[in-house]
Amino acid sequence: MIATTFILAQSAPGFDPSFFIMMGLIFVVFYFFIIRPQRKREDERKQMISAVQKGDKVVTAGGIHATVVKVEDTSILAQVDDNTKLRFEKSAITAVPSQSTEA
Secondary structure (H helix, E strand, O other): OHHHHHHHHHHOOOOOHHHHHHHHHHHHHHHHHHHHHHHHHHHHHHHHHHOOOOOOEEEEOOOOEEEEEEEOOOEEEEEEEOOEEEEEEHHHEEEOHHHHHHO
16 A cells, blocks of 8 residues: 555656747737737727728628717717718727728
8 A cells, every 4th residue: 555655656747848938838829819910900990990081981890881970089970872971989989991992
């Protein structure tokens, strides 16, 4: 019985630096393939929204295509049809086709 506990104690794993190296590598992979591109897309989206001006055509998250009539701090007034104007939050804008064709 004493011999079996001695053998188990010797085979118990100790400090293994390869575990921490592997975790570090996994974090680096996540950063370069997930976190960094997501941040880049979010920065581009913020720039696109802040550059919206009167007369730009926009597409909202709901799929509504409209022309910007007035830009305010957090919202825009957009004309959808001849006599139809809607107010949207700037965060609802998903695309500005007129800006993407210029780039």
